[in-house]
Amino acid sequence: MKKKLITAALATSLLLSFGAGSAFAATTMDGAIDKVIGVDYKYGGTTTSGFDCSGFTSYIFNKLGLDLSRTSGSQFEEGTKVSKDELRAGDLVFFNTSGKGVSHVGIYVGDGKFAHSATNKGVTIDKLSMNYYEDRYLGARRVMSDTQFEKHAK
Template sequence: MKLIAALLPLLLAACAGAPENVAYAAQKSAPDRAAASAAKMVGKPYKYGGASPSGFDCSGLIFFSYKQAGVSLPHSTAEQRRTTQRVKLAELKPGDLIFFDQRGRKNSHVGIYLGERRFVHAPSSGKSVRNDTLDNPYWKKHLSEVRRPSA
């Protein structure tokens, strides 16, 4: 009887399973996880060629965020564009890549969509990773296309 009383709490604890938030995280898609990873990098410094929390350029942020989600993407804006599928703006989902034309160069900047018309990107030297809105007139004017990794 003492043995049963000692083992009962252990058996009940084992049947409880994983905490709810762990189970929920496992159900999230890779694009959702990549978007969440990028959002956690807001405030990290811009660093040309950077792809780690010590510093990011725009494509490095995408590379890092998808790597955290278990998906391999290239670390160059041009290659990220080439290896993803174009989608309509109306079909935008969290984790989609948003390409912008800047300084007369087509698809020269990339960010990752979070949802609710917000995206995260590493803007330029001297600045840090930020959360911006697609409703900003600058980004609205320079938006080029939306693409989706096959994750």
């Protein structure tokens, strides 16, 4: 009996730890992002062989049947401006990492986190509140309509 309880407790804690580590529920967008977590960063990359930041966002939105421009700067011109306190899953978040304006983009996934292709980690999820990103945050754009949001990200 004691062995069964220990086994059940271990199994439950493993399941909970895997679920707690993921920023994802079961949306189409989450599934598309989850499949590429860990893919290496590659400058100019647009495939699962390697992504740069805008290659990653373009790839994910293409998987959802939505077209985005290729560069972070041009993606910053798409959709509608969204304030940080109104972010919802699927919004694009932009940063000035080069000191020269828009130079990095990611996809807000909820709970204060965003998915992106980082030069040092590849495709990963980070918190917007991390000092590095907080200090370089430029803004967000909503590129999904309410219907697309309901279908892919809610």
